[in-house]
Amino acid sequence: MPSFPKPKIPDAVIPPPLRKPAKPGSAGTPKGQAPSDLKESPERRSAGDKLLEVGKEAPIDALGWVDQRLAASGFLTGMLFRKVPKGTNWFYTLGSATLFAFIVQAITGVFLAMFYVPSATQAYSSIAHINNEVPFGQLVHGMHKWGASVMVILVFLHMGRTFFFGAYKYPRELNWVIGVVLLILTMTMAFTGYLLPFDQRSFWASIVGININGTGPVVGPYLSDFLRAGPELGATTLARFYAIHMLLVPGAIIALIGAHMYLVVKLGTTAPPWVKAERPKVAAPVSQLEAGANGNGRVNGDRAPGAPVDGEGNGAA
């Protein structure tokens, strides 16, 4: 198993007591003088200076306090500075873009829920109120409405990337399956959210959607009955769609994204298919060694005694 050099942790995230002191002669310290010699003696500093110093160190001290209790920095450093395969490119950002779209939907959704009324008689007027009277209401509503389409498009593009790069293969099959469930849940969010304004378009589109679900094999009719929540689409349907849209499915999505990310960090990402795997640096088969070959297609006599065999000890990535 190759051992990788440990990534350098930026000084800014290391709590001051754990930082290495600057070398004399570096960072503005004159040669021959320790950095501590330059500091003014504490009694000469004014109370304001001390307060400023405490204020400057406060965020990093607070972080250090939390970190000592959570021991999170080791995990975060490992996650944020992890190695990625050669050839990693912009297509690998589609998963994070989908995650970002989901976070935007969650934040804008919370603000919309403060003003939206999930009632058959008030839903439409509450949306009109958000758009026309609530400060930034139209912007937040617009972000949520267009963001839904953005998330659906991104999730498909991300799925396409993982499919065409072969990332569904061993050992990432489970992450693919989790992804499929995430795709279905994303579509459920888009479908249930569409009814919420309760205008003519959303009303009739939801009837079409529920009827399409009803044509599915075996579970189809049960599913459409469950979604309609009664003989006709009405107030109970709206309440049910709202509960699914803002409680059930987001909870499931958050849990599954957690599992998805855990597997991405644990297994690493797949190299693009056009990047050739490196030849494993294994010992030559015994038969070749007996014949005097060194496993690299050369006989031992071809290299100077003590010189490394090709591919060994040359720091190749």
Ligand code: HEM
């Ligand atoms: C809410 C939806 C989703 C989010 C937030 C999400 C997020 C991510 C992120 C951030 C990564 C790592 C970076 C990358 O490779 O892009 C990733 C990897 C992966 N995702 Fe998703 N994903 C979602 C849906 C899906 C779907 C629908 C599938 C497939 C059906 C899928 C399958 C995978 C696989 C197989 C990997 C591993 C990629 C590799 O090894 O190169 N994901 N996902």
